[in-house]
Amino acid sequence: MLDIKFIRENAKLVTKAANQKGYVTDVEKLLTVDDQRRKLIEVVDSLRSKRKEAAEKRDEKVGLQIKSELKEKEDKLEKLNEEFYLLIRQVPNLPKDDVPIGLDDSKDEVVKEVGEPKKFDFPIKDHLELGVSQDVIDVDSAAKTSGPRFGFLKNELALLEFALIQFAFETLTKEGFIPIIPPTVINSKVAEGLGYPEYETGEGYKIDDQYLVGTAEHSIVPMHMDKVFNESDLPKRYVGFSTAFRREAGSYGKDTKGIFRVHQFDKVEMVSFTNPKDDESEHKYLLSLEEKLVSALGLPYRVVNKASGELGFPTAQKFDIEIWIPSQNKYRETHSASTNTDFQSRRLNIKYLSKGVKNYVYILNATAFAIGRTIITIMENNQQKDGSISIPEVLQKYTGFTKIPR
C-alpha cells in the first residue's frame, strides 16, 4: 500500500506508474473519496468531542441527543472508509527509476550474460525425453493421480532435489541467513496483506479461509507482521524451503511439456528485512548470491532487469536470472530477486526502531533454487551423447553419484 499523502501529492505520477505496470487504478476517484472522508472525519470527531464533554458533565440530555446524530454520521463514515480502502489497495507499488518501461518482457533489459550456451555435436533431447528414458520423471502417472501439470521426480532426481536444497542451505547459512521451514498455508488476511492480488483472483489454491502459498516468501514475510525490529537487528535474512503451489490460471497451452510449469514445485527462497537506506545494496547482494549458486552449477545464464509490466503488484524492481535451456534454444527464468520496498511492510505493519523513531522496513526476496526448473537446466545442459546426465561437481558430495544413471 502506498502512503495516501504521497498519492495526494503525486497523483499523476502514481497513475502513470500503475499504467506502466499494466494495472488499472482510479486515482481520481480515490482522491475524491479521500476528500469526502476527511471532511466527514472532522464532523464525527467534533461530535465525539462534544459527547465526551457531555459525559464529563453527566449531562444525559445532550449526551442522548449527540448519540443519535453521531450514529448516523459514523455509519456514513464507515461506508466511505470501506470504499477508500478498496480503492487504495488497488494502487500498485511504483517501479523504481531504472526499471525499463514496457508492458511485456520484450522491454526487459539484459544486464549481463555469463558463460556460453553449450554446443552439442549430437541431436539433443529435452528434459522430458531425458527424464522418461532415464526413469527419473513421470508426468503420466501424476496426471492420473493428481491432474495435468504435476510430476513425479524419481530415483536420481529425487536425490538431486535434496542435494540442491542442502547446497543452497549450506551456502546461505554460511552467509548468516536464518534457515527456516515455513508453513505452506496462510490465512486470507495475510494473503491480502502481502499485496498479491493473485490470491484473490484465483491464481491461488484456496482451502476454506486459507490459501496454499505460491512461495515461501508468503509465509516468511508475515511472520513479522505487527512487529517492530531494533535497527541493530537489520538486515534480518532468512533462507526458507517450501513447496510452492500455483494454479497457473491463464497460462493454458503455455509450457505444457514436462515439469517446466507445474502446479506444485519445491523452492529454496531468500527473504530479507532491511533498513530502507540499504535497499539497493541488499538487492544487489541477493542477486550476487543467486549468481554464486548458479555459477557453482556451471550453467550459462544471463541477468535481466525486468520491464515495468512484468513486475508484481507490490514490486518496485525485479532482476531475473535466466538459464540457458538447449531444447528451447533460449534463456528461461529460473530465479528472481525483487524489492518490494515498504509496500508490504505498510500493509502488514512491520517496522524498525531507529533513534526513537519507528519506520517501515523494506522487504526483499530472491530465489535460491526453484528446484524443478534448476533440475531441467542441469539435465539439458549436462546431457551426454549416450543419454546420460552428468551431475555438477559441487552437488556430487550430496548426491553420492556423478551421473545419471549412476
Place this chain on the structure above:
RNA sequence: GGAGACGUGGCUGAGUGGUCGAAAGCACCUCACUGCUAACGAGGCAGGGUCUAAAAGCCCUCGACGGUUCGAAUCCGUCCGUCUCCGCCA
C-alpha cells in the same frame, strides 16, 4: 475433541464503569557525569487519524466485531488466538 485460564504500549506487567491512553520495570532517545566503557543521575518516550507552514488542539485504538450505558481496557454476546490439564495422534 472435553475442561479451565488468559489476550493491555517495542518487551514484561498493573489496572474491574468516569479521576486511565494506561502504574512500575526493561529496552530506546536526549542531557549530565567519568580518562574511555559500564554503572549511577535528570528528563523524554505507544500507535494511527484529522487539522496545520509547523505545532498546539481534537478524534480513534487496551485481540477482533457487535451490544449495554450520558460515559467502557473494565459489564454482556459472538468470533479469533494463546496457555494449562485430559483425550487422540505422526
